[in-house]
Amino acid sequence: MGDTQDWAAGPGAAERARSVLAAAWSCGVTADGAREEYVGSHSVTEDGGVLLDVPEDSALLAAAFCSPRGEPSAVLEFADVAPVPVRQRIRARLWLAGWFAPAGGDGSLLFRPTRVVLWQPSGAVLVDLDEFAAARPDPLALAEAGLLTHLADAHPDAVERLTRLVRPESLHAATRVTPLAVDRHGLTLRIERTRAHGDVRLTFHTPADDVTQLTERMHALLAQASAAACPRALLRQRAEGDR
Incomplete structure (x- = not known):
């Protein structure tokens, strides 16, 4: 069971939903009682519509052309999976x-959402359609997977240093x-224990709009971590000098 999560200074629901949609590689489609899985087959329009390429023998394509209105109802599901192996890797789910x-004669279908639901560990929220259409994905959404795996695999020492910014009670029995996760607002660390886990948010002093700015924000966090460790080191040196 996870601890209560702190998503303070994070993206709003509409932006988070658009980020999940932008970064997802696959989606599940339920229509007319049937479910189909599509991998690498969708793209997103500027206002949050979904263009889906389907094979000629797809039941979904047949439903689109045979529906009385030519517009079969459907539910699209997207999952946001943590790129680094952790317990309970699903970070969010998005239902449209x-x-x-039909979007043309090439087998493409255009999906227009009339209801958007975003689920995160903190709960589910109904996203306003106008806000969803106007929102833009987090600028780091497409780069996040590579950034996090690089941080975890190549810089475990940096991750350890960042824990100096976490309250000691949050690290108990870790x-x-x-x-x-990382977005323009901050970095989230997963703290795993034997039978539980919790997430801690490290907020950037200002948002990062690209990878270059993210690098600067990470260096700033690491500098804070080093500064936080200095008093402890001085206390140890003084204690050893008094012996």
């Missing part, structure tokens, strides 16, 4: 309910600390 319509 709406209508499909067996492993892993980077779980």
Whole structure:
């Protein structure tokens, strides 16, 4: 069972939903009682519509052309999976309910959502459609997987240093600390224990709009971590000098 999570200074629901949609590589589609899985087959329009390429023998394509209105209702599901192996890797789920319509003669379908639901460990929220259409994905969403795996694999020492910014009680009985998520607002660490886990948010002093700015924000966090460790080191030196 996970601890209560702190998503303070993080993206709003509409931005988070658009980030999940932008970064997802696969989606599940339920229509007319049937479910189909598509991998690498969708793209996203500027206002949050979903273009889906389906094979000619797809039941979904047949439903789109045979529906009385030409617009079969459907539900699209997307999962946001942590790129670094951790306990309970699903960070969010996104459901879009709406209508499909043929987008051309090449087997493409355009999906227009009429209801958007975002689930995160903190709970589910109904996303306002106008806010969803106007929102933009986090600028780091497409780069996040590579950034986190690089941090975890190549810089475990940096992850360890960052734990100096975490309250000691949050690290009690910790067996492993892993980077779980990063966005323009901050970095989230997953703290695993033997039978539980919790997430801790390290907020950037200002948002990062690209990878270059993210590097600067990470260096700033590491500098804070080093500064936080200095008083402890001085106390140890003084204690040893008094012996």
